[in-house]
Amino acid sequence: MAIDRNAGLPQQLLFPPERTSHWEDNLPEQLGQFQPGAVEIFTQQWQLTCRDLQRLQTQLQEAGFSIALVRAGNPQTVISAQALGLQVKPIGSQQSSNPEETTNEGIDQLRVHRGTLRSGDQLDTAGDLLILGDVNPGARVSAGGDVMIWGRLRGIAHAGQFGDKSARVVALQLRPLQLRIADQVARGPEDQPQAGLAEEARIERGEIVIEPADPRLSRRFLEGDPPAAPGRPLA
Amino acid sequence: MAPTSRTILICSGKGGVGKTTLTANLGIALARLGLRTVVLDADFGLRNLDLLLGLENRIVFTAQEVLAESCRLEQALVKHKQEPNLALLPAGNPRMLEWLKPEDMKTIAGMLEEQFDYVLIDCPAGIEDGFKNAVAAAKEAIVITTPEVSAVRDADRVIGLLNTHGVKPVQLVLNRVRPKMMANQEMLAVDDVTDILALPLLGLVLEDEQVIVSTNRGEPLTLNGSKSPAARAYGNVARRLQGEEVALIDPSKEGRGLRAKVRRLMQKKIF
The missing domain is CATH 2.160.20.70 (Pectate Lyase C-like)
Structure with a gap:
């Protein structure tokens, strides 16, 4: 995972590309370099269940972070995040910002x-x-x-x-x-x-x-x- | 590393179903089979594995000092009085929970695996941090439960978590079985439990008052070759772990009950 620290923008937590390493492995290391506060999460193509996201959310909360936005490429992740009441923005083919469309996708x-x-x-x-x-x-x-x-x-x-x-x-x-x-x-x-x-x-x-x-x-x-x-x- | 070293987590989810008792008795039983065995108390908050083994007054150093490198592992290990093949690595103080990380448990387990054939980890109840730490170190697991709806439900949850952590194989010990109540259908039947949990049954332990006596004395039942039903069951679990084929006891033959056939026909589902 890499960090993007553009001044003024929310901190961005990047998931590694699928199959190279598991996202949970480098999470603590990455968080160590963050200022507590809101973070945007780029889940790439990872398929995350509600449980995965909940676990991530708790881990972040324990470390003093809150999730401002989840950017997800996987429709299942979008649904999971919506189910948890998180702000979601689908990424991928059509860069759609309309949540209706993504819900219908699957x-x-x-x-x-x-x-x-x-x-x-x-x-x-x-x-x-x-x-x-x-x-x-x-x-x-x-x-x-x-x-x-x-x-x-x-x-x-x-x-x-x-x-x-x-x-x-x-x-x-x-x-x-x-x-x-x-x-x-x-x-x-x-x-x-x-x-x-x-x-x-x-x-x-x-x-x-x-x-x-x-x-x-x-x-x-x-x-x-x-x-x-x-x-x-x-x- | 001892080439055949096995690190086994003993967990249940629900409290009070017999994790620590199983850990202590299984530890002794394995040691009596001539296997170098260590029991590791991962219940830092409410430690009492040392009590059950009667080793409370011999503890000088704990896992905490080992991790802080203020003592060597050998200094912290407490050898059992009568069973030299068995050692205990005591849990540190409850405040340790705040800083203990899953990696720390891995480190400790790694150190123990170099010297012992069996590393048994006594898991705390619940599925919070204590469980997460303990599960990080485990390679395989024994889930212990009683034939009660709540214990089975919690065990089911724990098995799911063990699966997501990649712990394999997971085996089941059914504790505190009362044959008479099972025959009268006042208690979940063995089939009901294995039906839900879908795990291989490693042992059936009958309800046995001797367990309470031995716990209070700090002398696990398996220690003095007791012939009590629970002691036999714990011994059988150890032998099955070693790959020996030992037939499971049949609770319907242990008590004066209806035939298993009739029982199955008339079985009332509690779930």
């Missing part, structure tokens, strides 16, 4: 996460989310579109977090603590799941319902026919 994309999300983990994406692994109690996943989990959902899932009421949550075992679709919230079911049957949650007549994720049923549903059997409404 919306049609599918984000795939491999591995189990454990208590305290958070995953947030603008588009659809596919998780190959479990979501444990205490973990939280949210997506602008559908949340699909090839594993067990026992934490909290939020599909259609920007208001998409057609978003769905699908999991091999759907036993979340809490389920959110668009602006609806429901507690998870408490009965034992049927073995070997994937389940799906969606909004039907203003309520979140859960039912077996039957692919034929889904297709009919998508084509506009009402499903043969209405799902069980949840509390």
Whole structure:
């Protein structure tokens, strides 16, 4: 990392290019040469999660710095920073300064996460989310579109977090603590799941319902026919 | 460096589930297998590994002096009275927390790895600075938990953090198992815990009053070849760490309970 110390401008914390070294490694050394106060952060193309950014924020705060602006080249980092309420400016191809545009960038994309999300983990994406692994109690996943989990959902899932009421949550075992679709919230079911049957949650007549994720049923549903059997409404 | 030296962090997230007891007993058990073992107390705020080992009154120097280079490592290491293969590196004073950096822990662990086959680090509870320091030095980890919802949740969080720190492998010890309560479904079953944490089970330790007695006496259970269930379990953990295949105890056979089959059929999820 290098420092830019132009008089009058905020201090700029530069992340190293990806793969040469990890940004956390040279952070303390770089901060040592700074005056406490506001800093701008150039995250280059690094993909940072909310957790990464939070950690960075705490580290900076402990050292007497505050984050004035995050300049990010990676759409995921932009979203993470926005989720934390930080000032963000996307850098990269179109140098756009309109946050609306960057939020939309990822919306049609599918984000795939491999591995189990454990208590305290958070995953947030603008588009659809596919998780190959479990979501444990205490973990939280949210997506602008559908949340699909090839594993067990026992934490909290939020599909259609920007208001998409057609978003769905699908999991091999759907036993979340809490389920959110668009602006609806429901507690998870408490009965034992049927073995070997994937389940799906969606909004039907203003309520979140859960039912077996039957692919034929889904297709009919998508084509506009009402499903043969209405799902069980949840509390 | 001892060619096979292993640095193992013993952590749990939640307090009071048995980190320090496991560290002390595992240390003794490994030493009894003839392995040069050192236990390092990384709980600078609330140190009590020395108490459990009965070495409190023998401490002259601590990790703090070693780091400040005001004494040599050999001077700070406290050799166990009855088990010469085991040494303790005591934690410094609680104020040390303010200046201790993850690099310092790495330095200490590096020094210990040169002399010992096993370096066991007793991690403080929580996931704050103390944990971050301890985890920096660790190469592998043992997560200890009890069959309680809160302990399992905290363990899960810690496992996630261990993964992000690249600590591998992480193994699980399930402590304070009460077979009777498990059979009556008043307690999380072993399967419930391993289901969530998805870690290989390194040991099952039954609830055992002898542990409290030994703790108060400053003589770990494994020390005098006790036949108590917990002592056996700790010994088995040591042997499994050494790569030996030792079958896990079956809690359903330890107590007078329903058959495991029935249990699984009727299992009520607490999560």
